[in-house]
């Protein structure tokens with residue numbers, strides 16, 4: 001059994017993917033070729049944004065977004081403590097200072113209450129200038145933008161939605177990667193919409209930011225002349241081959257995959273909700289289920305259940321075993337577990353189950369029956 005069965009997805013979409021990949025190889029345009037432009041248009045339309053800029057990966061997408069707003073040394077960037085490292089690392093690498101925020105224990109997403117506290121603390125200290133909030137759509141569930149956007153407005157901060165795991169989710173029908181000033185996603189293979197290598201994208205409604213991003217992803221070149229470099233940028237472009245993989249995958253994603261993972265999630269929740277803490281999806285929110293994550297009652301139970309499932313041939317994962325405040329790279333922040341109680345508890349008790357749109361009912365029944373037995 002696979003945790004996320006990418007090989008099965010390929011078998012289903014093989015004819016279309018192979019055709020696109022072979023055409024890309026014959027085309028001679030291997031970087032930012034025509035399929036990349038077509039993909040950018042389709043992704044922007046899907047997310048409900050004016051522009052999409054395809055880049056090399058989701059980490060670069062975050063970094064380029066902050067660069068496009070001139071974020072740098074002396075600036076505070078508020079993000080969740082319970083996320084993949086890049087949500088904060090992308091700010092650190094350009095000299096800005098990540099300020100970590102604890103999570104809401106029910107949704108695992110950034111806590112609006114703690115966010116406001118942390119903004120006020122930075123203002124009171126007076127050393128850093130609050131610039132950006134980077135809410136993460138963790139496990140496929142959009143962050144609580146209904147509460148975060150008013151906080152951003154109150155303190156004059158910009159919002160960068162880290163939608164690496166959130167593509168396909170929505171709040172009251174408004175899709176992920178359309179929230180805040182700018183949004184990003186990742187096409188790492190195991191994300192809700194993945195390619196066959198690295199890839200990422202940035203979404204914006206702002207024409208000037210769009211133009212600046214197209215320059216920044218290509219060494220700060222001018223629009224007319226690639227050897228006329230206006231500022232320091234990156235080399236972060238999407239390969240044509242990856243766009244050829246993503247185009248048919250986006251069609252399947254839109255036609256049935258997001259619906260299919262929601263059915264799998266509903267089946268898990270119906271069978272497990274009386275025995276264990278299942279994911280919370282607030283009213284009006286829609287998840288694309290990058291992960292289906294349970295909360296067990298202790299680290300001992302979590303580790304025991306994971307081991308017992310493994311013995312039955314069922315792969316599970318711990319996302320994430322550490323909060324960012326526990327990372328060696330951020331030891332200089334000197335942050336205690338007590339200051340991040342909800343993240344700390346989550347790192348000890350979470351367990352993600354196999355989840356993908358091609359899961360067979362008998363496969364899922366085996367997982368559920370095994371889990372109930374082990375519990």
Ligand SMILES: *Cc1c(COP(=O)(O)O)cnc(C)c1O
Pocket residue numbers: 057058059060083084086087136162164165186187188198199200
């Ligand atoms: C995967 C991920 C990223 C980074 O994406 P890459 O394409 O791997 O660089 C950033 N943020 C979050 C929340 C992620 O899950």
